[in-house]
Amino acid sequence: MMRRWWVVLLLLLAPLAQAAAVHAFLDRSHVSLGDTVTLNIQSSGSLGTPDLSPLQQDFQVLGSSRSSSVSIVNGKTTSTNQLGIALKPLHAGTLTIPALDVGGAKTQPLTLQVGSAPSGGTGKTGDPVFMQSSVLSSSPYVGQQTVYTVRLFYMPGVDGALSDPTANGARLIQLDRDHRYTVERDGYAYKVIERSWALIPQRSGTITVQGPVFQGQKMGLGSPTLQMIDPNTLLNNPNALLNGQLPGFGQPVRATAPSVRLDARAAPANAGKPWLPARNVQLKLTGLPANGQVNAGTPLTVTLSISASGQPADALPEPELPSIAGARVYPDRTQDATDDSGEWLQGSRTRSFAIVPDRNGTLTIPAITLDWWDAANNRAEQAALPAHVLQVSGVAASIASATTPPAAAVASGNAPAVSPSPVATDAAKKPVVTAAAPAFWRGVALASLALWLLAIVLACAWWWRRRGSSARKQAGGTDADMDAAWMDRSAARAPSRPQPPAAKPDPRALQRRALDAARDGNVAACEHALLAWARIERPQVTSAGDLRGLLSDPAQREALDALQRARWQGGDAAPACASVARVFARGFAWRDDQGSARLREPDLPPLYPS
Structure with a gap:
């Protein structure tokens, strides 16, 4: 009997589980009268046919389409079904898309702002x-x-x-x-x-x-x-x-x-510094230990990030930590990122800091604040992070307690011998372990000093030996020195061998480079390689304009113009590069010799100059 009740309860809860997996959203939140908008309904399970009758009061249903996708992340397979419904608003104003019944599940209500049909613009209705x-x-x-x-x-x-x-x-x-x-x-x-x-x-x-x-x-x-x-x-x-x-x-x-x-408008008088108008600004500090405990001499890496909605990353101030007493701070490079996929730019600047405490006790990271202007509500705001208190222990505390002798024994100089207690014995053993780190760095410093002195001695010995060799050559020197000097003078009198001429660039290699760049759609690389290739045959070519003036084929000139538009005027690069690859595949079509001769300098000086 109980098993049957469990089955009935699961059947009743199944529609509720399905309803939680249904999600509705619009492709746009603002449209004009006469525009179309798409209502999307997504579900991680099966997606039934919704009841669209509640939409007929404010919208004309133009049609629908279905799609599905499957994704695998970390071995987990997720399938998504989506239904797109094309709607056309019937009147202007704030329209509400009510909750729709999709196979027993309910979507959430949505709001759509519909403005009046826009007017103006170049051209008119009926133009192409x-x-x-x-x-x-x-x-x-x-x-x-x-x-x-x-x-x-x-x-x-x-x-x-x-x-x-x-x-x-x-x-x-x-x-x-x-x-x-x-x-x-x-x-x-x-x-x-x-x-x-x-x-x-x-x-x-x-x-x-x-x-x-x-x-x-x-x-x-x-x-x-x-x-x-x-x-x-x-x-x-x-x-x-x-x-x-x-x-x-x-x-x-x-x-x-x-x-x-x-x-x-200029910045208002009551705005803070720096002037930062945005829709939202957040500060975030991560990397702090959960227990609030750090060790002296051990770096603690924290990350400070500034993010703003309505500003690119380069408009935000650089993250900086305030001065921290009792610690050295080493900042890293700032990482910038700007997300332009939404209506508002999402800029963020992130920077890591290594904090090295240099004494035990309490370490306080002061509060961090940033003034900004709320552009949506037209008022001054401040983003803030509270102060954080950390407890420092470790090397500095152990060394201080182990190396400080009792004051009375030091003053009298003849303190009575006392057998060590277990607690004193443990305290005396601690410096042996914790002092290893300072002793290691002291050894490294001494070794570095020794290497530096050795380098100076070797440099002085080399200089002294070279100075003595020069003096011997000036005074006559040994037979071997005289033979070496004679051979040097003989080599100086011998005629120098002609150097081989510099290798000329390979026109075929430059042609392949230009055509490969064109096929890859790289406009800048295609133009550079094309000019380098052209200079092999026409050395006077220094720019794309010079190259265009020397070409006789209209198709090549038109392809070169398209390449210039794609690079400097924001044109479409793919068809421009494809045209270059096609018309220059067999080389350049130069103008006649007379036309080109008027544009280039003579290769040799005149035989009988005037």
């Missing part, structure tokens, strides 16, 4: 491509991070490259959080790439952010290239330059994101 830009805060403090976002709307068949924005007086760091989704604008379906940058003003006043530029082509519907390309690949990769498109097919398209202005 247009762009919009925005900034999260238009009046940040100097040094405070805000988020600059650009949205690229493009129709099917559009392919090209997107440059980076520029701002005079602000620092821009691209965030690794691109979003791709679909929207509908006035009956037109667009693919959207949403790219964000961390924007940090470096001065107060008005700062203008010049938006990025998109340049590409739109392939026609009748193009055979478009029919052969996978549509999903083309739509989801608009940054792949000429993705399989033949030259001459398609219409050029261009769009520029509108500029954005912001007014950077």
Whole structure:
């Protein structure tokens, strides 16, 4: 009977265990009206079909997809099932996604901010491509991070490259959080790439952010290239330059994101020093012993870290320990790290310190504080670590107790002999063991001093012997010395042998180096090797511009231009390097001799100079 009750109880608890393993999240927390958002539901077990009827009041359900993954970590296998549901908000405002029933399990409620449909941007609805830009805060403090976002709307068949924005007086760091989704604008379906940058003003006043530029082509519907390309690949990769498109097919398209202005504020008067605006700042000290006990003369390694949300690592102060009485402190190098995968930069600086106590007793590590400015709540804050007290024992304490004689015996000089007690005997034995460490270092110091003196003696002996040999040569010296001097003079009178000419660089090796760098996608190495290869045939080539002026093949000149754009303008490196590897595989196509002769210096001076 009891066994049946246990079975019934397990059956009742099974849905609760399954519910705890279900997790729901959105791919974005802020969207505009007309955008789509993906609701993801994950489970470590089987994932049933959810009831989507509670969503129909605020969302249009566009479709769903399923995926699964298996990971093995330290021999433990974990499987995850995920369900993605594409939703389109029906109205603006703060929308709540209620808890959904997934096979008896419940997901947690979620909140989505839906703004009105954006307007503005170069281009308009119906164009093949247009762009919009925005900034999260238009009046940040100097040094405070805000988020600059650009949205690229493009129709099917559009392919090209997107440059980076520029701002005079602000620092821009691209965030690794691109979003791709679909929207509908006035009956037109667009693919959207949403790219964000961390924007940090470096001065107060008005700062203008010049938006990025998109340049590409739109392939026609009748193009055979478009029919052969996978549509999903083309739509989801608009940054792949000429993705399989033949030259001459398609219409050029261009769009520029509108500029954005912001007014950077100076640091407030009540802000602490150093000025550190952030969303959160934490101090952490690790490595302290759990029992609070340390040994004198033994290094204790602790690690101090400073982490901040909304700041890169190079904007944080260097971790420093305050002065510690009774110990020597040896700092290590600082390790910096910046995580740019989220909306806010996560910077951290970590530094290790070796603390060596030099006496017994109490060792106090003072409290550590760091003033910062809470940019989210606009107020001054302070991160703090409390003081830590450690107890030091060991070598210093034992030596002091063993080497200090009783005061009365020292004063009288004839202290009576007393048989040692067991306690006194043990105390007398302790210095023998603990004094080994100072005796060892004293021996090392004496050995080092002896080696130093020996080196000085050997150097003086060598100098004295060389000085005597020089004097003998000047005075005539022995027969052997005279023979050696005669041979030296004979060798000096003998004609010197011509040195072999320096080996010239191998053009084939340089060609292989340039083509290998192009196949690897290394833009800088490809350009350096290409110029070195070209200088073998045209020594006057000093830059990519000189090389381009000497080439006769338009394809080679175009490939060289693409390589320059990829290196200096943020273009796509893969297609540029592939083009270089293809057009330079058979060498350079130089211009005619007359054209090149006008650009290079003569190899030999004129026979009859004027």
